[in-house]
Amino acid sequence: MTHVKVCGIREYEHAIAAADAGVDALGFVFAESKRKVSLKQAQSISKRLPDHVKKIGVFVNASREELAESYEFAGLDFVQLHGNESPLFCEQLNLPFIKAFRIKGEDDIDRIKEFENASYYLLDSASGPYQGGNGTQFNWEFLNEKEVDHNKLILAGGLNQDNLQKAIEIVQPTMVDVSSGVETNGIKDIHKIKRFIGLAKQF
Numbered sequence: 349m350t351h352v353k354v355c356g357i358r359e360y361e362h363a364i365a366a367a368d369a370g371v372d373a374l375g376f377v378f379a380e381s382k383r384k385v386s387l388k389q390a391q392s393i394s395k396r397l398p399d400h401v402k403k404i405g406v407f408v409n410a411s412r413e414e415l416a417e418s419y420e421f422a423g424l425d426f427v428q429l430h431g432n433e434s435p436l437f438c439e440q441l442n443l444p445f446i447k448a449f450r451i452k453g454e455d456d457i458d459r460i461k462e463f464e465n466a467s468y469y470l471l472d473s474a475s476g477p478y479q480g481g482n483g484t485q486f487n488w489e490f491l492n493e494k495e496v497d498h499n500k501l502i503l504a505g506g507l508n509q510d511n512l513q514k515a516i517e518i519v520q521p522t523m524v525d526v527s528s529g530v531e532t533n534g535i536k537d538i539h540k541i542k543r544f545i546g547l548a549k550q551f
């Protein structure tokens with residue numbers, strides 16, 4: 349069964365609806381974004397959620413100090429790194445981390461090898477103006493010839509209820525990540541969240 353992460357959570361009612369529908373992880377964006385939350389907002393949501401739902405903080409080129417403080421303050425289980433964080437920076441972090449990769453071509457997938465101590469690798473699209481959450485898809489076929497540990501693979505980028513089944517069949521990730529695909533007019537939509545989670549759990 350494929351695990352599900354819903355990213356860009358800003359409201360408790362969306363978080364608890366996702367938790368009740370069986371979500372495995374929720375993402376709080378601390379980087380510059382229309383989905384940005386404060387540490388206090390994230391903490392207030394995070395502490396009311398069940399322990400089995402993993403809380404993930406999303407960052408772009410944050411300092412070690414910011415990552416460590418945010419991890420503690422907001423009760424995070426992982427930090428998710430969407431910037432140019434180097435393998436050395438990640439190795440010395442001493443926090444459970446997910447490294448995000450923006451995939452333009454097959455070669456971008458080879459960079460995963462440099463981050464062996466990542467808990468997960470999140471593959472996202474490179475198209476769109478932001479470092480993540482663009483609602484755009486990359487070519488999943490790029491993974492075809494690659495030796496990647498699928499138990500550590502999170503697929504992101506433009507997923508929605510219409511392309512989810514095909515995405516899971518082609519990529520076989522351990523987890524799928526969605527943000528734009530469960531929004532209506534830029535706001536999380538509880539019906540879409542529930543439908544997406546229910547669908548992912550069938551595969």
Ligand SMILES: O=C(O)c1ccccc1NCC(=O)[C@H](O)[C@H](O)COP(=O)(O)O
Pocket residue numbers: 354355356375377379380381382383406407408430472478479480481482483484504505506507525526527528529
């Ligand atoms: O969601 C954002 O606004 C964001 C901004 C800056 C860095 C990362 C961001 N999101 C990270 C995620 O994990 C998203 O869920 C992922 O990029 C997929 O988003 P989408 O294509 O909208 O489903």
